[in-house]
Amino acid sequence: MGSQRVNVEDVRENLSCNNTKKTRWASPSDWEGQRQRIVYLYKSLDYPLRKVMHIMQNEHHFFATQKMYKYYLHKWGIRKNLRAAQVHEFLQQVQQGDDTTSTCVVEGVKMDHKRLENYFKRVSRHRNGHGHVRGPDDSEAALLGGPVKNHTPSPEQALSHPYRTGFEKMLYATRTYVSGNFDSGNWTKSHIPWKNDLMITAHNNAWSVGRLMDSGQIAQAFRVLNICLDSCRDFLVSETPLFPLGMYAVLFEFSKKNEVLARSIMSFLRDMVLVTHRSELHPVYILFDTMSRMTSAQLCQCAWTLGVAYHTALLTALGTNSAFDAELSALYGRSISWLAAYATVEDCTAEQAIKEHARDLAAGGQATSEALEAKLRLANFFLDRRRYSEARAVAEEVMFLEFSGGPGTKDAYLIDDCHRILFWVSRNDGSHGEAARAARRWVEYCTTQLGPSHELTVDALGEVAEYFREVGDLDGASKARHDYEVATDDLCERLEQVGLEADGSSTQRKTMLYGRTLQRGSSVCH
Numbered sequence: 001m002g003s004q005r006v007n008v009e010d011v012r013e014n015l016s017c018n019n020t021k022k023t024r025w026a027s028p029s030d031w032e033g034q035r036q037r038i039v040y041l042y043k044s045l046d047y048p049l050r051k052v053m054h055i056m057q058n059e060h061h062f063f064a065t066q067k068m069y070k071y072y073l074h075k076w077g078i079r080k081n082l083r084a085a086q087v088h089e090f091l092q093q094v095q096q097g098d099d100t101t102s103t104c105v106v107e108g109v110k111m112d113h114k115r116l117e118n119y120f121k122r123v124s125r126h127r128n129g130h131g132h133v134r135g136p137d138d139s140e141a142a143l144l145g146g147p148v149k150n151h152t153p154s155p156e157q158a159l160s161h162p163y164r165t166g167f168e169k170m171l172y173a174t175r176t177y178v179s180g181n182f183d184s185g186n187w188t189k190s191h192i193p194w195k196n197d198l199m200i201t202a203h204n205n206a207w208s209v210g211r212l213m214d215s216g217q218i219a220q221a222f223r224v225l226n227i228c229l230d231s232c233r234d235f236l237v238s239e240t241p242l243f244p245l246g247m248y249a250v251l252f253e254f255s256k257k258n259e260v261l262a263r264s265i266m267s268f269l270r271d272m273v274l275v276t277h278r279s280e281l282h283p284v285y286i287l288f289d290t291m292s293r294m295t296s297a298q299l300c301q302c303a304w305t306l307g308v309a310y311h312t313a314l315l316t317a318l319g320t321n322s323a324f325d326a327e328l329s330a331l332y333g334r335s336i337s338w339l340a341a342y343a344t345v346e347d348c349t350a351e352q353a354i355k356e357h358a359r360d361l362a363a364g365g366q367a368t369s370e371a372l373e374a375k376l377r378l379a380n381f382f383l384d385r386r387r388y389s390e391a392r393a394v395a396e397e398v399m400f401l402e403f404s405g406g407p408g409t410k411d412a413y414l415i416d417d418c419h420r421i422l423f424w425v426s427r428n429d430g431s432h433g434e435a436a437r438a439a440r441r442w443v444e445y446c447t448t449q450l451g452p453s454h455e456l457t458v459d460a461l462g463e464v465a466e467y468f469r470e471v472g473d474l475d476g477a478s479k480a481r482h483d484y485e486v487a488t489d490d491l492c493e494r495l496e497q498v499g500l501e502a503d504g505s506s507t508q509r510k511t512m513l514y515g516r517t518l519q520r521g522s523s524v525c526h
Contacts, residue, residue, distance in 0.1 A: 026064045031072050034062055038069075043078055043288075046165065048159045055280050132414050167302045171309055173287040174244055178313040180283060186239050189318060193233065194327055199242040202231045204455045206250040211365050211462045212488060213258055223492040225265075231500050232269060236276045237282065244287055246311050249295075252290065252299035266292035300342055307339040326370075331359050333374050340381055341498050354378050369411050372398050376414060377419050380452065382484045388429040404467040416456050419445055423463070432471055439464040453490035461487055 020112035026034070036055065049069060056062040073079065103317045135431060181187040206228050212221035235243040247269070255262035270288035280289075291299060311332055318324060336353050343350035358374035379394035399418040402411060426435040443464055447459040465480035 006458075023063050025095050026062055026068065030062065031064075034060065036073075038072075039076065039078055041281075042073065045169065045420050051280075059279055059281070060298055068098070077445075094142070100397050166294050166298065167306070169290045170287055170302060170306055172452060173283040173290070174306060175313045176312040177239075177244055177287075178241070178317055181239055183239075187241070187317075190323055192324055193238040193240050194242060194324075195240040196242065196327070196330075198231060198234065198500055199240060199246055201455075202245055203250060204234075205458055205495070205500065206254070207457050208455050208462075209490070210254045210258070212460055213254075213261070213468065217485070217488055220492055224495065227269070227495045227500060228270075230267070232272060233276065236273060240363065241314060242331065245307060248291070248299075248303070248306065249335065249339065252296060252303060255296040255299060262293050262296070264295045268458040294366070303339045304343040311335065329357075329361070329370070333361075333370075333377060351381060354381055369414065372401060372411070372414055373406070376421075377415055380417075383421055383424055386428070388425045391421055392425045395425075412445075415457070416442075416446055416450065420460065420463075423467075428469055432473075435467065435471075436473070438474065439467060443483075453487050453494055455491060458484070458487045458491050 034091060034361065038052060038056065039062070041047050041055060042049065049066065053064070053066065053069060056064070056180075097362050105351075116389070171230060186193075205224055209221050209225045212218075212224065230244075232247075251262055254265075264444065266288050270285055273282055273288060279284070279285065284383075292304075314331075315328065318328065322328070336350075336357065340350035341352055354374075354377055358371070358378055361368070361371040361374045375394055376398050379391045380399070381393035382388075384416040393417045397414060401420075402415055423435065423438040426438040430438075442460050443457070445456065446460045448459050461480055461484035465477055465484045468480055469475035
């Protein structure tokens with residue numbers, strides 16, 4: 001090697017690549033061939049240089065030292081450290097009260113308060129190293145003090161600066177999940193692997209995990225959780241359109257009361273994606289990786305806009321009058337109604353979207369299961385917004401139509417949800433006697449129609465036991481708690497024997513459970 005000085009760090013980085021044959025270092029033509037990918041990872045995704053190097057080496061067999069990367073990034077004009085001119089332009093926007101002062105892009109560089117803070121620290125160290133005494137900077141103090149003015153942003157601007165970048169990554173991931181599956185041929189306009197029944201059962205049992213955890217049934221919660229996580233492998237391999245948004249809803253809801261555990265589950269799912277697809281660039285990897293770094297409140301605020309964007313991407317790719325109009329309508333109804341509760345109270349588009357969907361499905365004049373399910377989603381929206389009289393009226397209407405006969409008659413899943421809504425309305429806006437009667441009707445219906453160990457029966461027993469304990473009805477709480485524990489053990493044993501695909505009520509049309517781990521105050525997350 002002559003007199004050439006060897007950088008120990010460079011050698012350490014590449015020891016793993018020099019096992020039996022000499023490393024083939026990237027040539028100038030290799031750099032140009034990988035330029036777009038490197039710039040995308042480093043600048044667009046804002047990955048640290050070491051993570052970019054790791055991805056390029058392990059996934060694309062691109063071997064280069066840190067010095068090489070720095071040379072070519074400089075040559076291409078790519079830099080993350082802010083320059084004085086960029087900071088000056090940002091400060092001008094601050095002084096002018098521009099709406100994008102929390103986060104904006106200047107010359108292709110994303111600017112936010114954290115990056116500005118790092119810039120001023122770097123400048124301070126430089127000045128101190130040259131003997132300058134650094135005095136207070138009014139513009140810096142004003143900038144780092146927080147947002148300059150309040151404004152009413154558009155949906156995508158509504159995400160404040162601490163997690164705006166995270167939202168943009170998730171938005172990119174969900175849109176890329178759709179476009180990537182169509183581009184690769186996994187999805188076509190005549191074939192999409194929906195896996196509807198398995199996804200719904202996994203979704204419903206995930207709510208059971210949350211309620212088991214909340215009630216102190218930790219061992220049983222983990223038994224059901226392990227079964228649900230096993231099903232995720234099937235979803236990852238099949239790449240169903242139901243998976244990303246369905247998991248997002250489950251995880252951010254669960255994180256409200258179990259944030260640390262939810263973060264661990266997100267990290268586990270992220271690693272499962274890496275094992276399954278062998279790439280940190282897979283959109284679901286990016287989704288879970290980003291989610292694992294965000295708080296429950298941040299995930300909550302992103303939910304509505306993310307859901308709308310995902311459906312827009314899917315509808316755009318399939319076009320109108322596709323072979324999957326029924327599946328798209330069901331998916332739209334489930335997620336839009338679920339996420340609508342997390343739109344801001346001032347955003348009237350959420351309620352309008354649910355009402356329009358219900359009107360479209362009821363246009364034929366018949367009380368089909370789909371139309372009744374859409375009505376019930378509206379009732380759930382009213383319940384989330386504490387509009388109790390409206391929630392009660394819609395739930396009672398759906399129950400009447402179900403029992404009066406017709407194509408969608410006696411759908412046990414819908415009637416269960418009606419009972420749940422009426423119980424919560426009585427619990428929040430009625431007397432103890434009304435709530436107790438509603439609770440008994442709910443549990444009796446689930447036990448007789450769905451089975452004593454069905455996931456919805458377990459959920460009903462858990463919520464009723466919690467209510468009786470909360471109001472001081474010790475006898476009622478003791479009985480409900482005993483029934484709950486027995487049903488939970490039976491549920492775990494049944495699922496461990498047969499799995500999620502063999503549901504005990506397979507003759508019933510399965511509906512995505514709407515109930516939340518914490519119904520009261522669930523919409524106040526903005």
